[in-house]
Amino acid sequence: MSTAEQKYARTLPGITPLTKPFWDAAKQHTLVLQRCRNCQEYQWYPKAWCSHCGSRSLEWTPVSGQGTVYSFTVIRQVIDNAPAFQADIPFVVALIELAEGPRMYSNVTGCKPEEVVIGMRVKVWFDDVTSDITLPKFSPA
Amino acid sequence: MNAEDYIGWAAELVLKHSGLSKSDFDGQGLGVAGMAWPHAEIWSAEVAQNLGLSPKLILRADRGGMNGASLLGQAALAVNAGFVDLVLCVGGDSPMSITPGTSIPTWRYEEDFMKPFGMMGPNSIFAFVLRRHMHQYGTKPEQLGKIAVTQRQHALLNPNAYLKTPLTLQDYLNSRFIADPIRLLDACILVNGGLAYVVASARKAKEITDRPVYLLGFSELDNYLHGSRNRPDVTFTGTTITAKQAFEAAAISHRGVSFFQPYDDYTIAVLMQLEDAGFCRKGEGGRFVEQTDLSVKGEVPINTGGGQLSAGQPGMAGGFLHIVESVRQLRQEAGERQVKDARIGVVTATGALSYGVNFVNACTLVLGVEA
Numbered sequence: 456m457s458t459a460e461q462k463y464a465r466t467l468p469g470i471t472p473l474t475k476p477f478w479d480a481a482k483q484h485t486l487v488l489q490r491c492r493n494c495q496e497y498q499w500y501p502k503a504w505c506s507h508c509g510s511r512s513l514e515w516t517p518v519s520g521q522g523t524v525y526s527f528t529v530i531r532q533v534i535d536n537a538p539a540f541q542a543d544i545p546f547v548v549a550l551i552e553l554a555e556g557p558r559m560y561s562n563v564t565g566c567k568p569e570e571v572v573i574g575m576r577v578k579v580w581f582d583d584v585t586s587d588i589t590l591p592k593f594s595p596a
Numbered sequence: 597m598n599a600e601d602y603i604g605w606a607a608e609l610v611l612k613h614s615g616l617s618k619s620d621f622d623g624q625g626l627g628v629a630g631m632a633w634p635h636a637e638i639w640s641a642e643v644a645q646n647l648g649l650s651p652k653l654i655l656r657a658d659r660g661g662m663n664g665a666s667l668l669g670q671a672a673l674a675v676n677a678g679f680v681d682l683v684l685c686v687g688g689d690s691p692m693s694i695t696p697g698t699s700i701p702t703w704r705y706e707e708d709f710m711k712p713f714g715m716m717g718p719n720s721i722f723a724f725v726l727r728r729h730m731h732q733y734g735t736k737p738e739q740l741g742k743i744a745v746t747q748r749q750h751a752l753l754n755p756n757a758y759l760k761t762p763l764t765l766q767d768y769l770n771s772r773f774i775a776d777p778i779r780l781l782d783a784c785i786l787v788n789g790g791l792a793y794v795v796a797s798a799r800k801a802k803e804i805t806d807r808p809v810y811l812l813g814f815s816e817l818d819n820y821l822h823g824s825r826n827r828p829d830v831t832f833t834g835t836t837i838t839a840k841q842a843f844e845a846a847a848i849s850h851r852g853v854s855f856f857q858p859y860d861d862y863t864i865a866v867l868m869q870l871e872d873a874g875f876c877r878k879g880e881g882g883r884f885v886e887q888t889d890l891s892v893k894g895e896v897p898i899n900t901g902g903g904q905l906s907a908g909q910p911g912m913a914g915g916f917l918h919i920v921e922s923v924r925q926l927r928q929e930a931g932e933r934q935v936k937d938a939r940i941g942v943v944t945a946t947g948a949l950s951y952g953v954n955f956v957n958a959c960t961l962v963l964g965v966e967a
Contacts (some may be wrong), residue, residue: 468708495824498953500705507825526731526830528723529776534716545776548713550724550952556826558952562713568776573731590712 602790660947688790734745751902789910813846834958
């Protein structure tokens with residue numbers, strides 16, 4: 456185990472059969488969303504059928520990684536989450552409006568928290584936090 | 597004391613208050629709410645055993661903040677159908693006594709798609725909504741602060757309220773940010789506690805009391821997405837729909853409302869619901885709060901017992917607070933915080949903040965002193 460992995464003590468996502476394709480793609484540095492073959496809509500978070508039309512004909516589809524900040528918060532206190540996040544405070548969690556439609560929570564990095572504004576354009580990057588898990592995050596485009 | 601103790605305590609209190617006995621509820625209805633306190637799958641049956649009751653019908657709510665209101669709506673349906681005459685509804689929770697790491701998660705998706713990015717529970721989820729409300733409408737911290745200050749004043753008049761320290765606007769503005777722009781004093785205070793109420797048919801109610809409180813309107817809605825499924829306007833809650841329906845069912849106008857008890861896990865929840873329930877136009881909640889006396893002596897008394905912000909939020913039983921306070925007000929039992937000539941009250945209940953939006957559900961109740 457590398458030194459970096461030994462030190463990663465933040466919450467890690469669980470992986471289920473439904474969500475595995477998302478995490479596999481992230482590990483390959485690709486952002487994917489479920490897209491419905493029936494109605495062409497995208498959805499996020501992963502669901503077992505299309506929340507737009509009810510079809511189960513969903514396909515994990517690569518998306519552009521482009522988005523804008525719909526809203527955000529600057530976390531200033533750790534509550535009900537791993538104490539390791541204390542080292543990151545203050546940090547930004549944003550609700551990113553992806554170009555393809557849905558909104559996704561993630562971090563905005565690469566700028567100071569006070570520089571984040573609603574409407575700013577961001578692009579995905581991939582944080583290989585452990586050898587198993589890569590988290591898609593965003594930075595100013 | 598934990599949730600089970602509080603449930604037993606609340607059940608005892610409501611029997612004393614109503615003059616009913618435990619045996620009156622055998623072969624009747626029992627309503628049980630969910631909890632954050634770890635519990636087994638068939639929790640409702642466990643409560644029946646713990647209370648020594650043999651109900652003909654069990655009603656169950658797993659709706660978060662909407663638990664209390666959901667049980668009331670379900671009880672009304674059962675009573676109106678003539679299936680039972682009486683329903684005992686109990687709620688209790690002990691969020692302050694949960695061993696860290698053992699509480700029931702609110703959502704499956706929170707573990708996988710929120711916590712890994714450092715989301716810190718409801719404070720952080722509501723921060724997104726508050727920031728949008730400020731961005732779209734210019735809502736100011738002083739306006740939110742007035743809500744916190746007013747409800748604290750009400751708590752000081754309520755013997756059962758948890759917080760007893762007077763609060764000024766400056767105290768509010770000085771309180772630290774948790775998930776910016778949510779401040780510590782924007783958030784309710786978690787407590788351990790229990791509440792209960794009894795629902796009866798109109799006929800049965802008159803045998804119990806000469807001051808029954810009638811359910812005049814009830815409306816609920818889950819998963820309200822304002823505008824679009826993928827890109828809803830998160831500043832609108834489901835109260836937008838449920839208040840309109842409940843007001844219509846009760847045939848009341850806003851002018852006839854004696855008090856408003858909106859679900860108040862956060863000050864912005866109160867402000868948004870003043871808008872969504874139609875007391876003012878969308879986006880004008882801030883100005884409405886500034887210009888309106890929200891105290892028990894004012895035009896629109898809000899959360900007259902202090903609400904969850906100051907009386908306390910007993911976990912998943914928090915939504916019972918607004919119902920019980922309304923009943924006390926309408927029965928003229930609210931002591932120093934009594935709203936004069938209280939005749940019609942409106943309660944909202946909302947539960948749990950969904951992914952990327954706001955409250956996953958909403959319920960509006962209209963209660964009154966006449967059928």
